Amino acid sequence: MAHQPIDEFCSSLNPSVKKAVTDASVLSTQARAECLGRAYDDCGEKLRELANSIRLSDIYSNFETAVKSLESHGVRVLFASDAKDAREIILDIIREKEAKSVVKVKSMTTEEIELNPFLIKNGVETVETDLGELIIQIENEKPSHIVKPAIHRKRDDIARSFEKHGIGAYDEEPSHITLNARKYLRRKYFAADVVISGANYILAKEGAVVLATNEGNARFSMAGAKTHIAIAGFEKVVPSARELSVFLNLLARSATGQHSTIYTDFVRGVGGAKNSPLDMYVVFLDNGRSDILRGEFSEILKCMRCGACMNRCPVFRLVGGHAYRAVYPGPLGIVLSPLICKDGDYSDLPKACSLCGACAEVCPAKIPLPDLIVKMRDKMKREGARVPNDVNLKGWAFLASSPRLWRLAMRLNKLANFVPLSMVRFGPLGRWFKSRTLPKFKGGKFRKWFRKNG
Ligand code: SF4
Numbered sequence: 001m002a003h004q005p006i007d008e009f010c011s012s013l014n015p016s017v018k019k020a021v022t023d024a025s026v027l028s029t030q031a032r033a034e035c036l037g038r039a040y041d042d043c044g045e046k047l048r049e050l051a052n053s054i055r056l057s058d059i060y061s062n063f064e065t066a067v068k069s070l071e072s073h074g075v076r077v078l079f080a081s082d083a084k085d086a087r088e089i090i091l092d093i094i095r096e097k098e099a100k101s102v103v104k105v106k107s108m109t110t111e112e113i114e115l116n117p118f119l120i121k122n123g124v125e126t127v128e129t130d131l132g133e134l135i136i137q138i139e140n141e142k143p144s145h146i147v148k149p150a151i152h153r154k155r156d157d158i159a160r161s162f163e164k165h166g167i168g169a170y171d172e173e174p175s176h177i178t179l180n181a182r183k184y185l186r187r188k189y190f191a192a193d194v195v196i197s198g199a200n201y202i203l204a205k206e207g208a209v210v211l212a213t214n215e216g217n218a219r220f221s222m223a224g225a226k227t228h229i230a231i232a233g234f235e236k237v238v239p240s241a242r243e244l245s246v247f248l249n250l251l252a253r254s255a256t257g258q259h260s261t262i263y264t265d266f267v268r269g270v271g272g273a274k275n276s277p278l279d280m281y282v283v284f285l286d287n288g289r290s291d292i293l294r295g296e297f298s299e300i301l302k303c304m305r306c307g308a309c310m311n312r313c314p315v316f317r318l319v320g321g322h323a324y325r326a327v328y329p330g331p332l333g334i335v336l337s338p339l340i341c342k343d344g345d346y347s348d349l350p351k352a353c354s355l356c357g358a359c360a361e362v363c364p365a366k367i368p369l370p371d372l373i374v375k376m377r378d379k380m381k382r383e384g385a386r387v388p389n390d391v392n393l394k395g396w397a398f399l400a401s402s403p404r405l406w407r408l409a410m411r412l413n414k415l416a417n418f419v420p421l422s423m424v425r426f427g428p429l430g431r432w433f434k435s436r437t438l439p440k441f442k443g444g445k446f447r448k449w450f451r452k453n454g
Contacts, residue, residue: 004348006352018318020153021319059293063234069206086115100123101191103127104126106132107198111143113231127185130217159172185217192225194225195218200251201244203237203244209267211263234286254304296375299367334376337349414441
């Protein structure tokens, strides 16, 4: 049986990393269930339905309203068709401001456009201010989870990494690691010219960018920098603060099992607060989103990037986010990555799913993830993508699509009971039977029963 790239990744994964990912995912799933259960008897079922119905409804008119409201508060609104366009727009602003250093607030959209390496290559010092993002940035890694980017790292190895990069002497006590990062980042906040953030939401009516963080780094970043650039897909627009309450009620509970993130910042134009940036830009990124909105995968744009689906996914728990290769991992990534990440081949990802349905049970936006994954498998097939195990299933497909052959096979399959499976020791089948056995074939009894009783 051919291995998929994700299997290869899993077999080479350090057991301690595997354990770190599994433990953290299980804990997050438990925390989500307890937190939502404490807040809502039905685990937020009605709220989830509401979230699904609000998101993307009237998106075009809400988007137009958002642009007008943002501009009325002195924000310059720009549009980027793809990742390259977005990177260049941001670099142009930085150059226009003659800025040398940037502090970043955690944003998956900036990961999607690979902003950090681009800015650094162009001579702009770029520092992540979220602790998890900082941990992976200094080691040139990519996030392995959309909420907890350093989920795969252990504290001793973070302490070693901090020592190596001059952030603090080796100390694996978590509060000391945090303190070292805090001291390091304070210097960066004061020196920064520009802050770049994503946007958890953009309020159309109020013209405000909403940022949810747990570390207060968004506020610190904005206190020092003179220019704020926020980048987001248009799907982040919600009608108003009234609807926002639905999403804020679900976001932190689904992501980390907290009733609310510690800080929720509403950034509404410039100059509203002491020391706030004097210029603000919002870059709306398309990068394939318009096509997705018009097509059969539009529901995926309702994602609120909480990570609950990956925490619950039995495949993600075993392999972690890097196994998915693209920026968005887990069930979300299986659908989204092939649609927006054009730099690689992700055609094998839809097979990295057992279709157990657990992701759909926890998704706060009630996105029918298993249905979308099946559709994505179909799309890959239609587009002729060759993925491992296709060949193995061809024989079965041939048999199953001919009723006459199938009936014959059902009668003959009793012979399989005489095959001594213990003799099958080598090759892929040997590996398979090491830990599995076959049920006794009964030779089409169900069909007989169904003809009589069905
Ligand atoms: S698909 Fe649903 S569960 Fe997964 S990250 Fe998005 S909102 Fe959360």
